[in-house]
Amino acid sequence: MCLIDVKTFLNFYSGTINQDTKLLVDVNGTNLEEAPYAILKMDDDTARERIRQRSGYQKIYKSCERALLHDELSWLWVDTCCINKQSSAELSEAINSMYVWYANSDHCYAFLHDIDARTLPSKRDDKYSHHNGWPKWFSRGWTLQELIAPDNVHFFNQNWEYIGSKQGDADTLELITKISVDVLRKGLRQSDDTHPSVAQIMSWAANRRTTRDEDQAYSLLGLLGVHMPMLYGEGKNAFLRLQLEVIRTINDQSIFAWGWTLTDGSGWAPSFLADEPSRFRDCSKINRMTHKALIDALKKHFPKNKVHKMAPREHFKTFDVTNEGILISLFLQRDSSGVSELFSAMLACCDTQDGSSPITITLRQSGPDSNYSRYFRRRMVSEWNANVPIKMEKVFLPYRDNIDFNIRGPLSRPSRLARIPFMNIRPSDIIILVLGASGSGKSNIINKLTRVSPEHDKHSLAASMTDCSAYTCVRKGKRFIFIDTPAFDMHGFERISNLMNFIYQGSMKLTGLIYTHNIMVECSCAGEQCKSQILKSMCGDKAIDRLRLVTTMWDGVQDPEYAIRVEDVLKRNCWKALLQEGATSQWFVNTPQSAWAIVESLGDTRKPLLLQEEMVKGINLRETTAFKGFSFLQK
Incomplete structure (x- = not known):
């Protein structure tokens, strides 16, 4: 020294x-x-x-x-x-x-x-x-x-x-x-009972910054009690290596608890390990649970005579890193079916603010032979179905995915993949939210921007009917993220709002919003005016210039005079206030050129929405200005 x-x-x-x-x-x-x-x-x-x-x-x-x-x-x-x-x-x-x-x-x-x-x-x-x-x-x-x-x-x-x-x-x-x-x-006292959990230590770094991505991991080595070589140039892979080293050293399942408070519709991730400390922002009160504490918590919800048989102590002693994934024994309960299977998994850790109930995460499986992925929704143990059996099973949790290769640079080929998890969105990305009613052409715009045809991405497009989906492409050295959204109604708005809250908490701001209207559909002035007010409430005065009001389906118009009349009604009545305050109206004629003309008109400016600022300040979603507008629309 x-x-x-x-x-x-x-x-x-x-x-x-x-x-x-x-x-x-x-x-x-x-x-x-x-x-x-x-x-x-x-x-x-x-x-x-x-x-x-x-x-x-x-x-x-x-x-x-x-x-x-x-x-x-x-x-x-x-x-x-x-x-x-x-x-x-x-x-x-x-x-x-x-x-x-x-x-x-x-x-x-x-x-x-x-x-x-x-x-x-x-x-x-x-x-x-x-x-x-x-x-x-x-x-x-x-x-x-x-x-x-x-x-x-x-x-x-x-x-x-x-x-x-x-x-x-x-x-x-x-x-x-x-x-x-x-x-x-x-x-940091070293006794198991008092030492902070891995998730808690990570949460302390959630809002901290380093000049280089690698230092987000290297600056945590001593706090987590691990050692590893420095490899500057590896980018976010350093944080992955850090977590794997922690798993080899410490038996602490809280390392999987990141994002546990994200609500349904916040998306999914192919990896069960976080890509940066900011993902642990909601883990500041998470403590590890002993085998006895976990068993005692289980007994509150499930028959006592079955709990000990399901949970022998040796299953909690370790979990291992393998080339297939992280091998770990977890309590699982199947709770949904459809295009994919959903399983609730119980972790040996709890949030002290929510009592002593174990934290649960959701595993998604697209098919019987496919790998698990992480699905984000908040589900408490008290919501588990007591009539559905739970099992202690050994599962492989993937910790790598080909999306993570974007550490090699924004122009690397893997970063050109069309659909990505929300976890892989970065503050440097140009993020654009695409809104509109079902059939309004919003997915068509994204298809033209990313060059992914509906035939090649049926599963993703079907999912976007009920969930938000993120699509990416690189153009002129910049990475664009286009977020396809559910129908612009109250149910869809809840999912959209939760996603916007998640994005803003990750220090990411939007470059723009695109709101679509099918020009061949006669508009209801009352309904469109109400939606216009909701859009205004979402953006706020500061971000209203980020809004693009786009009429679509012009390539299929059979009666041009009718279409022009519909557009005129929209501009003079429904969208008048928005246009006066800074929003812009544009056409989409179902070509890549017209789609990019809309996007390029937004430039690179990034601004937070009023909706995001309200939610980050702790205002309940249902108390936000925009949500109240939807409540009025429902009446």
């Missing part, structure tokens, strides 16, 4: 020693154990790049001054200059050892460059809007272990004034980070 000699640095700074004096010293083995040291953490990445310039230099000087004069420490570690990042071996060793280095430090200095106050903030502030309402230090991936591992973390503002500590301000830090006061004050 390379450390800065604090006294030597201060003498060097004052000019009292030779300019060639060695400031960095390698300290290892027993010498390291006997060398108390401080750690400096700076929260702006630009300082890392300017470390040789005055601003970074001043931070090192101030921390040396603090370490020697206030905390009586002789050594300082700063990641910007104590790691040789030109050496991949040294970088890998440092990243795998970093958590231990933090844990063994006497003090950790956290320099918050964007705070001028003399206390830590206790509520969100719009001036930190790019960082979830809090100072930037709390939104960075690497600072998570820097907060948890050391016993003593001291915070300093931009003037190097002391503004708080981890021990003294644990309540405020819990509000900011969602990490419990117990963990902040006592650290």
Whole structure:
């Protein structure tokens, strides 16, 4: 471990020693154990790049001054200059050892460059809007272990004034980070009963960002107690490797609990492992369950004499990674049939906010010999059918899918596949929502954009009659996501709204909405005006310019005069308010050119819908402005 000699640095700074004096010293083995040291953490990445310039230099000087004069420490570690990042071996060793280095430090200095106050903030502030309402230090991936591992973390503002500590301000830090006061004050205790679950640890990183995708995984190594080599260039595959390493090390089924609160219609995923920490956003209160706790929970819902026979203890001791998938024993109950089989599966973990009932996830199987996929819906154990048998079965849960190869770049061939899970949508994508009544031509637009004919994708198109579906294509170096939706009625709107909420929570905003109307169908002015009001309520004033009102089926028009009259009624009556406030009306003549003309008119601008903002603020779907409009339409 390379450390800065604090006294030597201060003498060097004052000019009292030779300019060639060695400031960095390698300290290892027993010498390291006997060398108390401080750690400096700076929260702006630009300082890392300017470390040789005055601003970074001043931070090192101030921390040396603090370490020697206030905390009586002789050594300082700063990641910007104590790691040789030109050496991949040294970088890998440092990243795998970093958590231990933090844990063994006497003090950790956290320099918050964007705070001028003399206390830590206790509520969100719009001036930190790019960082979830809090100072930037709390939104960075690497600072998570820097907060948890050391016993003593001291915070300093931009003037190097002391503004708080981890021990003294644990309540405020819990509000900011969602990490419990117990963990902040006592650290990650290793006993099974008190150690946070894997899902809970992942949730702490859900709203944090890293410059590189790989660092989302590497920054969690120490927190999860695993080691693995660094392979920069692998993209999101690093997070997959991390989870597989966790499974090999820790018996914790909460790793499969990501997305457990997503409601019916939120989609599906071919992999049972998440692609990034943000998927664990709803897992901050998830605890592991012992074998006894799981059995006790089962007895509340199923005959006691059958429970022990179904759940021998040895089935809970381990689950394994194989080339077929993750082999695990789970309680399963078949609860639906049709184009695919649905099974509820019980995990040995629970959400403390919902009591002690085990969390359940849903497995989908398209055929008797097909692999399982993850289907998103929220279903509690209390909703399991007591009259339908449950079985403890060994199943293979896939953890790879060909969609994940988009880590190789946005232009790689697999990313051109037409239909994708919602989990694979990225913030950099251009996302367009396509709405309309059944038969209005919305699927035709998507077919022309993605070049997937209905004959080649019958299953997907049939599913989109009741569920939302995401389709993708790459054009001019940009990846477009087109979301086909159910009929634009109250039932379909619930599914659409839940999906919009999910997308917005993943820091993804829409580029546009396309609303379709079949020009050969005479419109009901009252009905269309009501739907127009709903569209306005969905978009809000800020995003109304993202709306395209598209008349379709022009290629099949037999009576042009009739079609023109229908369009005129729509523009002058039904859509008048929308058009006046910024929406645009366009034609679709069933060609790729006309479809792309609509899309390209939207540009690259991304905006959140009012509906999304309302739901993220905690407003119940049925209390949103748009949903109330549907309630009125039903009357």
